[in-house]
Amino acid sequence: MTELSKIRNFSIVAHIDHGKSTLADRLIQSTGTVQDRDMKAQLLDSMDIERERGITIKAQTVRLDYKAKDGQTYVLNLIDTPGHVDFAYEVSRSMRAVEGSLLVVDASQGVEAQTLANVYHAIEADHEIVPVLNKIDLPAAEPERVCEQIEDVIGIDASEAVRISAKTGLGIPDVLEAIVTRLPAPKGDRDAPLKAMLVDSWYDAYLGVVVLVRIMDGVLKKNDKIRMMQTDAHYQVDRIGVFKPGMLPVDELGPGELGFLTASIKQVRDTRVGDTITHEKKGCEKPLPGFKPAQPVVFCGLFPVDTAEFEDLRDSIEKLALNDASFSFEMETSAALGFGFRCGFLGLLHLEVIRDRIEREYDIDLITTAPSVIYQIHMRDGEVIELHNPADMPDLTHIDHIEEPRIKATILVPDEYLGDVLKLCQDRRGNQLDLTYAGSRAMVVYDLPLNEVVFDFYDRLKSVTKGYASFDYQMIGYAEDQLVKMQILVNDEPVDALSTMVHRARAEARGRAMCAKLKELIPQHMFKVPIQAAIGGRIIARETISALRKDVTAKCYGGDATRKRKLLDKQKKGKKKMREFGRVSIPQEAFINALKMDD
Amino acid sequence: MRDWQNAGFGIYVHWPFCLHKCPYCDFNSHVSREVDQERWRRALIADLTAQAQTTPDRSVNTVFFGGGTPSLMPPDTVAAVIEAIGTLWDLAPEAEITLEANPTSVEAARFAAYSQAGVTRISMGIQSLRDDHLKALGRMHSAAEARAAFDIARKQFDRVSFDLIYACQNQTLAEWRAELTEALDMAVDHLSLYQLTIEDGTRFGEMYAAGKLRNLPPDDLAADMYFATQEICDHKGLPAYEISNHARSGAESQHNLIYWRYGDYIGTGPGAHGRITKQNQRFATEAYRAPNRWLDTVEAIGNGLSETTPLTAEDQATEYLLMSLRLAEGSEMDRFTVLGGHLDNARITPLIDDGYLTMTNRHLRATTKGRPVLNAILRELL
Numbered sequence: 010m011t012e013l014s015k016i017r018n019f020s021i022v023a024h025i026d027h028g029k030s031t032l033a034d035r036l037i038q039s040t041g042t043v044q045d046r047d048m049k050a051q052l053l054d055s056m057d058i059e060r061e062r063g064i065t066i067k068a069q070t071v072r073l074d075y076k077a078k079d080g081q082t083y084v085l086n087l088i089d090t091p092g093h094v095d096f097a098y099e100v101s102r103s104m105r106a107v108e109g110s111l112l113v114v115d116a117s118q119g120v121e122a123q124t125l126a127n128v129y130h131a132i133e134a135d136h137e138i139v140p141v142l143n144k145i146d147l148p149a150a151e152p153e154r155v156c157e158q159i160e161d162v163i164g165i166d167a168s169e170a171v172r173i174s175a176k177t178g179l180g181i182p183d184v185l186e187a188i189v190t191r192l193p194a195p196k197g198d199r200d201a202p203l204k205a206m207l208v209d210s211w212y213d214a215y216l217g218v219v220v221l222v223r224i225m226d227g228v229l230k231k232n233d234k235i236r237m238m239q240t241d242a243h244y245q246v247d248r249i250g251v252f253k254p255g256m257l258p259v260d261e262l263g264p265g266e267l268g269f270l271t272a273s274i275k276q277v278r279d280t281r282v283g284d285t286i287t288h289e290k291k292g293c294e295k296p297l298p299g300f301k302p303a304q305p306v307v308f309c310g311l312f313p314v315d316t317a318e319f320e321d322l323r324d325s326i327e328k329l330a331l332n333d334a335s336f337s338f339e340m341e342t343s344a345a346l347g348f349g350f351r352c353g354f355l356g357l358l359h360l361e362v363i364r365d366r367i368e369r370e371y372d373i374d375l376i377t378t379a380p381s382v383i384y385q386i387h388m389r390d391g392e393v394i395e396l397h398n399p400a401d402m403p404d405l406t407h408i409d410h411i412e413e414p415r416i417k418a419t420i421l422v423p424d425e426y427l428g429d430v431l432k433l434c435q436d437r438r439g440n441q442l443d444l445t446y447a448g449s450r451a452m453v454v455y456d457l458p459l460n461e462v463v464f465d466f467y468d469r470l471k472s473v474t475k476g477y478a479s480f481d482y483q484m485i486g487y488a489e490d491q492l493v494k495m496q497i498l499v500n501d502e503p504v505d506a507l508s509t510m511v512h513r514a515r516a517e518a519r520g521r522a523m524c525a526k527l528k529e530l531i532p533q534h535m536f537k538v539p540i541q542a543a544i545g546g547r548i549i550a551r552e553t554i555s556a557l558r559k560d561v562t563a564k565c566y567g568g569d570a571t572r573k574r575k576l577l578d579k580q581k582k583g584k585k586k587m588r589e590f591g592r593v594s595i596p597q598e599a600f601i602n603a604l605k606m607d608d
Numbered sequence: 609m610r611d612w613q614n615a616g617f618g619i620y621v622h623w624p625f626c627l628h629k630c631p632y633c634d635f636n637s638h639v640s641r642e643v644d645q646e647r648w649r650r651a652l653i654a655d656l657t658a659q660a661q662t663t664p665d666r667s668v669n670t671v672f673f674g675g676g677t678p679s680l681m682p683p684d685t686v687a688a689v690i691e692a693i694g695t696l697w698d699l700a701p702e703a704e705i706t707l708e709a710n711p712t713s714v715e716a717a718r719f720a721a722y723s724q725a726g727v728t729r730i731s732m733g734i735q736s737l738r739d740d741h742l743k744a745l746g747r748m749h750s751a752a753e754a755r756a757a758f759d760i761a762r763k764q765f766d767r768v769s770f771d772l773i774y775a776c777q778n779q780t781l782a783e784w785r786a787e788l789t790e791a792l793d794m795a796v797d798h799l800s801l802y803q804l805t806i807e808d809g810t811r812f813g814e815m816y817a818a819g820k821l822r823n824l825p826p827d828d829l830a831a832d833m834y835f836a837t838q839e840i841c842d843h844k845g846l847p848a849y850e851i852s853n854h855a856r857s858g859a860e861s862q863h864n865l866i867y868w869r870y871g872d873y874i875g876t877g878p879g880a881h882g883r884i885t886k887q888n889q890r891f892a893t894e895a896y897r898a899p900n901r902w903l904d905t906v907e908a909i910g911n912g913l914s915e916t917t918p919l920t921a922e923d924q925a926t927e928y929l930l931m932s933l934r935l936a937e938g939s940e941m942d943r944f945t946v947l948g949g950h951l952d953n954a955r956i957t958p959l960i961d962d963g964y965l966t967m968t969n970r971h972l973r974a975t976t977k978g979r980p981v982l983n984a985i986l987r988e989l990l
Contacts, residue, residue, distance in 0.1 A: 312932060422893040535964065535984050558831035563852050567620055567867040568881040570927045571892055577926065580987050592958065603797040 010228070011084045018086045018107035018223070018267060020100075020136075022128050024121035027113050028143040031175040032184070032315055033089050037359065039181050040073040040085070042253055052588045070221060071254040077189045086267040087186055088208075090127075092597055096355065098303040098335070099209075100127055102282055104134035106208045106223035106267065107299075111184065112159070116142040116150035120160050122421045122479035128163055137399055139187050140170035146177055154448065162447045164355045197264025200294040200327075203227030205286040207237070210277050212331045214314070218274035219256075222268050222286060223358050225569070226293065230261045234289040236271065238296040239281050243289055244272035275333050303335040305353025306414065307360055307463050310341050310378035310506060311367070312349030313559075314588075314597050316376035319348045325371035326350055329363060336363060343400065343489060345506045345590055346376055348501030351398055357463055368607070376588065376597045378506045379604050382459045384410040398504070399508040402494045405545065412487040413510075414459040417442065420450065420470070422478040427451045429473040437461035438512060440492075456485065460510060465605050495549075497527070497603075500542040500593045506600055520550035523603050530599035532558040538593055611924070611947060612885045614702065614940075615752040615871025617663070618723040618863045619693055621652060622877030623678040624899045630746045631811035632672040632773070632804060636879035636897055639678040649685045651906040654690040655876045655895075658911035660696035662886055663874065667698040670863035671705045673727075679709035683721035694760050701946060704767075704862040706731055711757035711770075712749045721762040731800070731861075736785050746811075755794070762795060768861065769798035775830040778823045784833050786838060792844040797859035801837050802852050805829055834980055851934045851979055867982045870928040878902040878912070883919075883927075890924055892917045894957055921948025930986055938973030955989055 026080055032380040037043050068216035073085040088107055088507040090100045091368075104110070111130040114120055131138055140159055142152050154165040171187050173180030173568050204225040223228070229235075233246045251268045262268045274280060283300030287293045313322045326338050337353035360380065381400075386402075387395040387409045396402060422430050424446075434441070434455045443454035456464075462482065470478050495516055497507035507527075511519045520542030527540045535557050542550040565573060587594035626637045673686065692807060693699055705728040706896065707722055719730065733753045742751060749757075761768045772791055774784045791799060804824070804831040806816045815821040827835065833928050841847060845853040850868055853861065864946045866873055875882035875895060879902075882893035894915040896902040902912040919927070925947040944951070956972075959965045964978035964985055974982055 058689070534979055535962070535988075557981050557984055558828065559803075559834055559853055559980045560984045562804050563982055565867075565931065566864060567873050567875065567883070568879070570867070570883070570931060571881065571894070572927050573930050574923060577930065577986060577990055581990065584987065 010261055011266065013265045015081060016084050016086070016087075016195055016265040017109065017192050018195055019109040019111060019188060020088045020104055020107050020131070020193055021111045021113055022090075022124065022131055022138075023113035023143075024115070024118070024123040025316075026120065027115040027121070027124070028175045029089070032111070032113055032141070032143065032173070033087060035175050035181045036073060036087065036170060036185065037071060037254065039178070039185070040075050042071065051416050066083050067356065068555050069254065072251045072267070075185055075189070077187060083189050083501045084266075084556065085185075088267070091222055092487075093432075094466070096359070098300075098355065101130045101133070104130050104136065105283075106206055107134075107136070108195055109139065109188070110135040111141050111188070112138050112163075112165075113143050114140045114155055114159060115422065115497050116145050116152050116155050117147050118402075119151075119155045119450070120162050120192070120421070122419050122481040123186065125163065125419065125421075126483075128456075130452070133377070138165055139184075139191050140165065140167045141184060142172045143175050144168050146174040146179060147174045158447055166470055174502075177522055188279040188365045188389075195265030197224065197263055198226045199228060202291055203224035203229055203233075203235075203264075203286070203288045203574050204293040204297065205229060206297055207282055207284040207286055208278060210274075210280040210283060212277050213271075216271045218271070218277055218280060220270050220274070220280055220286075221267070222262070222270055224264050225261050225297070226264055227288070228261050228263050228284075229268075229413050230269065235270075236289045236292055237280070237284050237503050238285040239299060240279070242279060244274060247271045247273060277331055282334070282550065301357055305355060306355055306382060306459065307354045307380050308351060308383065309354075309360060309380040310343060310349050310376075310398070311352055311364065311378040312343065312346040312378070312506075314374035314376055316347045318520060321371065322367070322373050322375075325367050325373060326352070328371075329366060333363075335359070341398070343506050345504045346378070346383060346521065346588060354399070357467070359582075360442065374597065377508070377601050379509050379601070381510065382414050382463060386509060387412065396510075399494050399510050400505040402508075402510075410488045411492045411510075413492060415485055415488050416457055416459050416462060416482040417485045418455045418457050418462065418482040420455070420478055420480050420587040421447075421450055421452050422474055424449050424451055426474040426477060427453070430470065430478060433469055437466060437514075457482075458512075459484070468605075493544050494544045495523075498524060498539075498543060499527070499531070499595065500538050500591055501541075502591050502593075503543075504590055504595070507603060517546055517549050520544075524550045524552040526603045526605070527599060528554055530602055531593065531595055533560075533591060536592070610885050610888075611928075611943065612872035612883070612890070614943060615869035616862075616866045617666050618672065618873045619656070619668055620863075620865040620873055620875045620877075620882070621671065621673045621678070621689060622675060622875065622880040622895075623681050624676040624878045625677070625680055627680070628746070628748065629811075629817075629913060632745060632807070633811050634807035634813075635676070640899070642861065643680075644684055645682055646906075649688050650712075651903050651912070652689055652876055653972055655906050655911050656689070656692055656874070658886075659874050659876065659893075662926075663872070663882055665698075668693060669700070669701060670703060670865040670866060671699075672757075672953070673707040674703075675708055676711055678707050679718065679722075680719050683725050683813065686722055686726035686727065691771065691834075692889060697789055701724040704729055706863055708733065709757075709761070710749065710855075711754035712854060713753060713757065715762040716757040723764045728765065729769070729861075730761045730853060731798075732761060734758065734770040734791075735773050736776065737772070737790055741773075741779065744777050745773060748898055749940040753959055758794060758807070767798070767802045768796065769800060769855075769861065769900045770796065771800040771802065773802050773804050773826045774833050776794040776936065777821070779825060779833075781832050781836060782831060783990040785836050788837060788840050789844075792840065792846065797846070799841070799846060799853055799854045801841075801854060803834060831980065847936070848979070849936050862909070865935075868931045870924075870931050874969025876912070886940055888921065892919055926990055929990070933972070933974050933986070934979075935981060936973070938971050941967075941970040941972055944972075951989060959985060959988060 021029045069089045071087050075085050076082045080389050088103045090103045159167040170182045176523050201468050205222040208223050209221040210218050236243050250256050285296035313319050335355050338350045341351040386396050388407050389409045437456040439455040442456050445452050471553040474503040491513040492510050496503050525538045537556045540552045541548050564574045587596050614676050627639050693948050705727050707727045708731045711732045711734050737751045739751050806812050841854045848854050849860050872885050878899045879897040880895045884891050893913050895912045896914045906912040964972050
């Protein structure tokens, strides 16, 4: 156990690509926590998807032993948190477990929307914040300007910002010293009853559920009988330890320390993040304030391309859910797609990550249906229904009005693209709340309906600003609007998986665009295929895929039989990736691509 | 009776050399200045000799010299190959022996010698009767030269066919109708009429990918040209007996019918394919594609085959159907079933109801409406 004065707990706040994971790697390396030969880039990002996409999804912890210039050895606990808005909740709770943050800003790019969102979490958690300017070695670095920006936009003193290059290792010793000298030591009482925060938990195939804890008061030892205060579940501790970054058993964890425990807990769902852990006997009286559980905000259907793989899909979803309590699922039946699952996610990135993991780790081809938000349907009789799936829309005659979730979106964008961004936000039914400047960059704040954002808003934003804009959002509540359910009929049959909720004023344009998109996406058949968009019984848009007139190989002789046969076999496999509706085959990717608007 | 005996037995001889490579051609053809005729003649005969051992006691119904440009073969090489075939198998005196020829005066001068060598039928790569299209297609002859060569062939051989390509750059429907009508007026009894297809790995393929192949007729116009082709040829008494092949009754290419009726055939020469039944098993054979590789292999081990693959029952049934449905006469369901094929009634019935297929006396046929979309039908059926 370590003396409180020799402990520093901290997290790193940064925008994507500003060098958070590289800095974490350097800190691990220069404290000798991991031998050079075992070092690999983005050491803390353990999932393939994290490494490939350069994002952190799951918070990771590492304990560093650091001999400071004052001759003392300190224990530095780093929690590496996700940067993306979808995982903001994970960030905010991890911040509660530490006392300080390093605010990493790219010295050429400056402050971005994600930096802002995450630094606010740190401020809310009362963190001491040490600004760090990264990539100082790049010719485009403008440390003075970026310091000014940190002071103007965020409002914290940047005069003593640490200037580093995480890539070359320049300035890393200064970061370590700043952690020791500028961040506060944790507080706590060793003799008080045990009070530990359940920071996170995940499933490990060998150990069962692993719980990340931060000890506030008291001491946790192996074989202790513990109680989770919110769930009132009792367990006996099997193991305790710390992350270096591999799991290293220890005898006890004392106040201010971060570590893990295992206690034969079967499911991640049995643990509640933010819960207070205490001893079964002589426990503490008042629990920690706790956190609100993360709520899914984006829903979509996941269906196996091959209907025979439904059970495999169930299996993979259940396994993923074991480790991700923020993702919800329930069985769904679609007339068009058969059996699948309606799944809830924290946001679009979360959706993509889960979908990628199912396709990759479990090798199941998926059809993803249009993402939807939760609409509140206020019925005439006063009942309020939460609608997750447009296909479940109740009879219109019983509906009084419909409300939809809205968000406050913060966008930072270079001046030259401001006009395009404003147009995009207006087109998506936004109300401008604020427009200010920080240097040559504008900060725009918009109140937007979430359903206009869930699909391709971020892609569009990136494309109209050539990637120079950054974006973050938070939910602000529900508001009434004129929303209608738009159906798509293919060959006169409604395809429920293509139903969407749209604003009445935009329905026609949206319907026309979807029909036109589907006309491109659905291959020609031997007969004409009409595609229609309808609201209620009224057709608002129509396209027709003309019948195939000619598709035959001109030359086919003795040398062509093998090639033709192999081609047919290949097409047969391709056909498995289509879904048949009556006599029309719709390719799997059409369900999601039909929604992509070019604005 | 073995399945192949329903269709017969033919021999395909591939001559891979051309004076120059046409931009639309994806056949195995190579431009070579020096060809050692003696070595090639010996190799073709050696390869045939080796393959004859797998098919003893058969009668050869047809022989086909294709390419490349087989009309660049010296007549004595052609004669030697035909003679060898006659020694290795039983070659009936009435056997159809076709040679593909370019319609130039140089080649026409050899027609008499080819006839002397035993060739009974000439198939000419005329491709177009319009000089501008010939130029665009990279052909070395003029329309007038082609007509002259055709007249010479007509005098030498009872049976002459030629190829035309339609849906060329800048071609209109009226122009194609006029050109086709002229072709049919040329005392011809067999025509192969191909829609220009842009193949990967050809110069046209590259140009197309780069957006440099301009003014190709759009799909709808190309389809109109196909339908006009059927109408005009029907009217002149040369209906399509296969997707792209038209003949007066009795003038069909017997050799190509072996392919479409799924008979057995030996393939010799670089890149040639074969289908050979040994005991009860049908094999697909393939020869080395590169001319020198093929030649060296034959000289080293006696044959030029790179692959001999047994075909599963399902593969054979698929091949039978995809080849035979190209024919106006269609496919025999009994043969298909014996080969190991199975067709779902639920898949056939809607196609019959919509007029794409007919089934009479267990004979499945693609209708005039079905043939132009045969690829789509096959995707539905298989």
